[in-house]
Amino acid sequence: MLGMAQKLDLDELICKLLNVGSPGCSLTKTVKEQEIMHLCLLAKEISFDYNLLRLFDRGGFPPFVNYLFFGDYVDREIQNLETISLLLCYKIKYSENFFLLRGNHECSVINRVYGFFEECNYRYQSLPVKCRCMYGGLSPQLKSIDQLRQITRPIDPSNPSIHIDLLWFLFHNYLQLVRSRPLLKRCQANNRGLSYTFGPDVVMETCQKLDIDLIARAHQVVQATIFSAPHYCGQFDNAAAMMNVDESLVCTFQILRPSMKCGKVVPK
Structure with a gap:
């Protein structure tokens, strides 16, 4: 079990959890879902909110002080994941100094009703958008990720439309043409009769506009x-x-x- 804990890097995870709330340090941005799952797996073999940090600040942080908690670590709060994650980290790292009893809210039938189950689904229901994948390509009409989420499915796309662009757009390295023909538009008519062609400059601008790092496509x-x-x-x-x-x-x-x-x- 010590080997599993070393792979997780408990010190780094504890540091992340203690810094939740600082600018750019929200839980879902700094702690991966895989780390939470690994943490729960480790904690299963042994057996926070702001107020929890106040308790540690007043009483002392582990392992300098021994602790016994009586239960009910989740539900009815807005940072259940931070609380239980930090407690489990301390339990795994300082198993001889840190003890957790089980309360009635550490039962799935209860925390499904009082908030913890809903919080887990809400905060980790999807991965952060870093890579946008589509068959064809980009669309001149595409201004935000929400436009893609709002597409009604199923749909038989009409022309012209953003749906057609996602299926028919072509990539073309036309930067040399632009240098020789300054008035050439960056989105040209597609010679297949549907949608447009686009180049690397449009890709870079779209990545900045949508706050993503990568666009992956096929179609050619x-x-x-x-x-x-x-x-x-x-x-x-x-x-x-x-x-x-x-x-x-x-x-x-x-x-x-x-x-x-x-x-x-x-x-x-």
């Missing part, structure tokens, strides 16, 4: 993109690709090159 046969059909339609000598995105949003590609002889895909 090029040398490297998320297009999973090698030897497309039996006419193109293209490779297929899968994109791996790590926690730091660093993207790497796995290339699957077509094998013309046996009709199989050969991984590289």
Whole structure:
């Protein structure tokens, strides 16, 4: 169990929890859902709000003072997750100095009614938006993420519309054309007859406008993109690709090159 606790880095997690409320240090921004789940898994093997911090400030912080809590750590408050997370961290790190009894609100049938269950779902119901994925691309009409959330589903998109752009937009590296033709608009008509084409400058502006770090798309046969059909339609000598995105949003590609002889895909 000590090895699991070291992987979690309890000192770092305790520091994050003690700093919740500082500018830019909300719980959902600094503590990952995976860390909460790992913490609960560790705590299960052993057995905050502002007022909790006041108690520690007055009585002393662990491990310099031994504590026994009687229960009811969640419900009827607005920072249940911070409270129980900090208590579990201290219990795991200082198991001989810090003790937690179970109260009646540490039962799922109770905390489903009095707030804790709802708070968990509300605060961790979705991941922070960092990467926007779509089939086609961007839309000149796209001003905020909320526009995408408000799209009625199912829908048969009409032309022109933001829905058509998300399906038909094409990416084109036309910056050299812009230099030679200054009046060229950044969003050009799509030669397929629907939507537009766009370039890297539009991508960068959209990332800033929507506060996201990455845009991923497919829809075109090029040398490297998320297009999973090698030897497309039996006419193109293209490779297929899968994109791996790590926690730091660093993207790497796995290339699957077509094998013309046996009709199989050969991984590289």
